[in-house]
Amino acid sequence: AAEGAIPPGAAGIRDRLLFAGGAAGGADLDDFGFEGALEASRTEADFAPGAALAAREYEERAEKLRTPELLAEQARIEALVKEAEDARFEAEQEQRTLQALVDEHRFSMDHAKALGHVHEAEEATRKWKETFQREAEAHARMDAHAARKQALAADLKALLGPVAAREARAGRLLEIAGVAGARRKIDSWIAKGLRDAPLLDFVAPVTKIAQTVHPDLTVDYNFAQVQRVDRCMTCHTGIDKVKVDPETGEVTPLFTAENTPEKVFRTHPRPELFVSSVSKHSVGQVGCTVCHDGQGWGLSFNDAYHTPDTPEKEAEWKEKHHWHRGESWTFPMLPLNHVEASCAKCHRDPAATRPADSFAKEIPMAPKWNRGQRLVEEKGCFGCHKLDGYAVPGLDKWLGEIPHADEKAAALATAARKTGPHLGRIASKWKSEGDAWKWIWNPQALRPTTSMPRFFGQPNNSGSDPLTGVDYDLRTRTEVWGITAYLWDASEPWERPTPRIEGNAENGKALFGSAESGVGCLACHSVKDFPRPEGGPGNGFGPDLSTVGSKVGRDWLFHWLRNPSDYWHGTRMPSLRLTVAEAADLAAYLETLKDEAWEKDQPPPPVEGMVRDLAIEAARLLPEAGGDPSAFVERLSPRDRLKVVGKRAITKYSCFGCHEIRGFEKADRIGTQLGGNEGWGSKDVDRLDFGLMKDPAAVATYAEKWGARLLPHRKPEWANLKLLNPRVFDAGVTKQPHEKLLMPNFHFTEDEADAVVTYLMSLQVGEVAPKRRPIRGPEDVAAERMRWVARQYNCYGCHTMAQERVVLPDQTRETRPRGGDIRPWILDEDGYENRDAWPPTLGGESSLVPAARDRVAEERGIRLAELAKPPAERSKHERVRHPHPRDVAEVGEGFKVQASWLFRFLRDPGEMGLRYWLKVRMPTFPYSEAELNALVHGFAAADRVPFPFEFGEAKAAPLSDGEKEEAKAFFQSLECAKCHPTKGGVQEGPPPSAFAPDLNLTFDRLRPDWVRLWLRNPGAVQKGTKMPAFWAWDPEKGALLSPTPEDAPRRFYGDDAEKQMEALVRYVFDLGRPKAPAGGGTK
Incomplete structure (x- = not known):
């Protein structure tokens, strides 16, 4: 210029x-x-x-x-x-x-x-x-x-x-x-x-002023829904500016901390997902405040209602922007560490009455919300609090199968289960009332990792109160004796179905966790004898059994292992189809797992005076007391007085929220409503009791004993402290026993509490317009129900539900130090461990495995992930023509197996076994018919395959006698029978874990399209498989090469790879095809 x-x-x-x-x-x-x-x-x-x-x-x-x-x-x-x-x-x-x-x-x-x-x-x-x-x-x-x-x-x-x-x-x-x-x-x-x-x-x-207007993303003005207007871009001028790599298409922020010191001018840190014009959540489509909250039309720092997420940031804002907490707007911005809470506005269905009918149980790219939701479900918060998606928790699942049950009763078939076991037969399970007392008093003393929270020995119900004169230790110990007495006398006897035999503990240990002879217990349980590798996958679905021998006896263990559903028909514990000897050996081993110090510790006996006082308190609420509780209690025996105390204590502490207890079948939740029209995320902060936690002097006084912390006047900080120490707001406040806070201590870590707060902040009143939610068809609903059932039965403890993109080394770690992994070792033909992570194909180099989705593995182990989408676009009535698998994603179980076979297998895996020669086995789960149908339909729906009827080619076409001769010769030239045995036994030589499934099952089990895809390149369909890729890919020719060596005495199908694979598919289907009955016709 x-x-x-x-x-x-x-x-x-x-x-x-x-x-x-x-x-x-x-x-x-x-x-x-x-x-x-x-x-x-x-x-x-x-x-x-x-x-x-x-x-x-x-x-x-x-x-x-x-x-x-x-x-x-x-x-x-x-x-x-x-x-x-x-x-x-x-x-x-x-x-x-x-x-x-x-x-x-x-x-x-x-x-x-x-x-x-x-x-x-x-x-x-x-x-x-x-x-x-x-x-x-x-x-x-x-x-x-x-x-x-x-x-x-x-x-x-x-x-x-x-x-x-x-x-x-x-x-x-x-x-x-x-x-x-x-x-x-x-x-x-x-x-x-x-x-x-x-x-x-x-x-x-x-x-x-720069602004966007969103008429269908409204703001709740109590009596009116007003269109959303966002003017954030007036100041955040660079928020949607991005760079796009012309070669890879990668979207990255244009203005970052490296080139833009002023934060207000920077681009959104995740522009590929949010705000930018190339994202699904562009600023023109969704604006800003639907995710961040705040006052969208505010044009100053304070009018926008920014919310700091740390005390340091709050101090900085006060100095730079004269920030102060606004009082005139109901929806201040979410702190950045809880902004994932807004994802649930669109990605969950607030009208769902059961978890299986909600939207995705896990929201993509919202790991903290996902973890919080999972913790709420695992800890059973819905047992005391009303929550969206947990409408009728804990009623018996079998109610949904009653033919004449009404619609509401049928819906209970997949309602959220109560997190604790049924207590209707507790006297048959525990060794003594004293042991049960010790468990209720402090469950972490025997099992530190238990999910059961601690109610007693907390800061607000321990020691003595000099003002009220209440001895809280004596009072709560008596309440526990009352609970124990009530449960014991309400317990019905359990008639043992078969006599127990003596077992061998060493054999039982091998059955529990040995890599060679284990039956699969470590998929759900852990014990001290089989520690997991540091940083390795966990198995915390079931309880840690390291001290189970101190809790229950060998006789109960034996009969429980033989048939868990006989003791409790609502259990999720499957039957492993153990023989009498196997069950006896396992019971003998588990009985050796004890905590001798815990067993020696004896509980203090109940004090009659305190029993009488508490019984009189409880009798004031009983109609049968006739207005004179003292006289009523005097007429009772000492045991009955304890039971009156126990019944009141069970109600007070809401034990029925997690356990089925006789006499409490109709009891309702006692906790604050967290969802629905009282969503906690929309609750006004002034309705929360901060106690003395805003007083610096009081916080200093109660910090050591109570874990007190100085709090700002904000909901997230209040909820975080409540989760870490539920009784902390009683610190320094004089209350009568019945006024004390009751929420038990779940022993959350800081990270866990932070995740649960994010979930709580997502429980907001109001709905997003349906057209703004993800489009969800019948197949999506069916797939979500399948994932729900799979989570309930811990299918992901043994099975990888979808592949994840991970960086893998050339070799695996030795499996022997993992001691107890239920998956068999990877062995070669000579019985030695094969540590090659990627075995070469027969005809060329290994190929990389495409992933179904990118995900960072969590410490919980293999997580139930969204099933992979089909590998190619297809219509409902056309056969799939798959490209080379290095360009396709993983396919799921629905595309792999026939629905009719899957239903029969899930119902009775013992009869329909795949690797029947292995010790480890697929358990027989106590599925209801509704759950079986949900699983089978969901697998098919996730892969968009026809259900319940197969259209088109459900079975591969049979071979003629002439075709069968050449196909058999080709089959033998590939030496398939070296790994795939025939039904009735396995070959001698390699260990049983080296064998692959029986090919005679192909006709009833597999779908032809999946077999074709599998033969092209197994490693692209299932990472880590030992199945070699017989047909190597030639990039120059753009075709697959024949596996027949150049010097082979016989060529097959003119070395045409497509014809060879098709012949092999038809041959393996013919192996199990039923023979035509004499006289013609078909079977």
């Missing part, structure tokens, strides 16, 4: 960024001077054009430095660098070869010495010394060439340094100039202030 077109201050800024002393034509600034001039100039109005001019000048100077002499010298040095690298590589190859010989001669030398072979030892020693010297010389040459290469590289860097420095400065100035140009839009001075003055701003205002 001409000098006259340059803004007034731009030329001066250009000179300051270029020349020493500001004199045009002077020397370049040094680095220190350049940074100083840059920092001093960035606040000036004309910085952007001045920086752009300086950048152009630096580019021109860099180009002038690229003289012919410099380019020639650059080429000379680069040639020398290549020469040095080639010499270093040759020396390295020689050194590695000699190193191998050194190791070989050293082994021979040591071996000969050990055997006393003097002559051989001397010869080996001579060779070792000679080779060692040669290896050292080769290593020295390699180091010399590497040093020469490094020196030449330094010379090249010095030669090009001035050019690179000027180009770097030009690039930085252009980047910062772009940010400054955006910032100038909201800068102001006197002239701009005049144009923006009232009554004049209609002419040509400088500052303009």
Whole structure:
């Protein structure tokens, strides 16, 4: 541009960024001077054009430095660098070869010495010394060439340094100039202030409001739903600016912390998902406040209702922006650490009455919300609190199968189960009432990892209160004795179905966790004898059994293991179809797992005076007391008094929220409603009792005993402290026993509490318009119900439900140290462990495994993930034509197996077994018919395959007699029978774990399209499989190659890979095809 077109201050800024002393034509600034001039100039109005001019000048100077002499010298040095690298590589190859010989001669030398072979030892020693010297010389040459290469590289860097420095400065100035140009839009001075003055701003205002309007994303104004207006972009001018890689399509922020110190001008950190025009949640489509909350039309820092997420940030905002907590807006911004709570507005169905009918149980890209929701479900919060999606918790699942049951009763079939076991037969399970008392008093004393929270021994119900005179230790111990007495006397007897036999504990230990002979217990349970590797997958679905022998006896264990549903028909514990001997051995082993210190500790006996006092308190609420509780209690026996105390305590502490207890079948929740029309996320903060937690002096007094913490007047901080120490708000507050806080201590970690708070903040009143939610068809509903049932029965404890994108090494870790992993070892033909992570194909190199979804594995182990989508677009009535599997994603069980076979297998896996020769086995789960149908339908729906009827080719076409002869010869040439046995037994030689499924089951079990896909490249369908890829992919020909060797005596199907695979598919289906009955017809 001409000098006259340059803004007034731009030329001066250009000179300051270029020349020493500001004199045009002077020397370049040094680095220190350049940074100083840059920092001093960035606040000036004309910085952007001045920086752009300086950048152009630096580019021109860099180009002038690229003289012919410099380019020639650059080429000379680069040639020398290549020469040095080639010499270093040759020396390295020689050194590695000699190193191998050194190791070989050293082994021979040591071996000969050990055997006393003097002559051989001397010869080996001579060779070792000679080779060692040669290896050292080769290593020295390699180091010399590497040093020469490094020196030449330094010379090249010095030669090009001035050019690179000027180009770097030009690039930085252009980047910062772009940010400054955006910032100038909201800068102001006197002239701009005049144009923006009232009554004049209609002419040509400088500052303009940027806003988006969303009529269907409304804001709740109590009696009206008002359209959402967001003006956040007025200040956050760079929030949607992105860079898109033209080759990969990767979307990244344009303005980041590296190039934009002012946070307000930065791009959203996840522009590929939010705000940018290329994301699914663009600013034009959803705006800002539907996710962040706050007052969208506010145009100042405080009017927008920003919320700090740390005390440090709050202090910074108060200093820089004069921030204060607003009182006039119901929806302040969510703290950034809880912003995932807003995802549930669209990704969950608030009208769902059961979890299986909600939207996705896990919201994509919301790991904290997912963890919080899972913790709420695992801990059973819905037992005391009303929550969305947990409408009728805990009623018996079998009610849904009663033919004449009404619709509401049928819906209970997949209602949320109560998290604790049924207590209707507790006297048959526990060894004694005293042991049950100790467990109720402090469950963590026997099992630190138990999910059962602790009610007693908490800060607000321990010790004595000098003001009220209440001995809380004595009072709560008596309540526990009452609970125990009530449960014991309400317990019905359990008639043992079969007599127990003595077992062998060592055999039981092997059955429990041995890699060779285990039956699969470690998929759900853990014990101290089989620790998991540090950082390895967990198995916390079932309880830790490291001390189970102190809790229950061998007789109960034996009959429980034989048939869990006989003791409790609502259990999720499956039957492992154990023999009498196996059950006896397991029971004998589990009985040895004890905590002797816990067993020696005896509970204090109940005190009659306290029993009487508590019974009188409880009797005041009993109609049968007739208005005279004292007289009523006097007429009772000591045992009945305890039971009155226990019944009141069970009601008080809501034991029935987690357990089925006789006499409490109709009891309702006692906790605060958290969902529905009283959603906790919409609750006004002024309705929360902060106790003394806003008083610094009180917090200091109660910090040690109570875990007190100074709180701001905000919901997230209140909820976090409540979860970490539920009784903390009673600190320093005088209350009567019945006024005390009752929520038990779940012993949440800080991270767990933070995740649960995120979930609680998502429980908001109001709904997003249905058209704004993810589109969900019948197949999606069926797949979600399937995942719900799979989670209830811990299917992911043994099965990978979908592949995940992970970085894998060339070799696996040895499996032996994992001691107890139920999955069999990966063994080769000779019975040794195969540690190759990616075995090569028969005809070429290994191929990478595409992933169904990107995900970072969690500490819980293999997590039930969304099943993979079908590998190719297809209509309902067309057969799939799959490309080479290196370009397709994983397919699920619905695409793999026939629905009719899957139903029969899930109902009775013992009869329909796949690897019937293995000790580890698929258990028989106590599925209801509704759950079985949900699983089978859901697998089919996830892969978009027809259900319940197969359309098109459900079975591969049979072979004629002539076709069968060639197909059989081809089958034998591939030696498939070496791994795939026939029904009735396995071949001798390799261990049982080395065998693959019986191919005779193919006809009834598999779908032809899946077999075709599998044969093309098994590793692309299931990562880690031992099945080789017989047909190697030739990228030059763009086709698969025949697996038949060139020197084979017989060729098959003209080496046409497609014909070979089709013949093999039809042959394996013929192996199990029923024979036609005599006289014609079909079976």
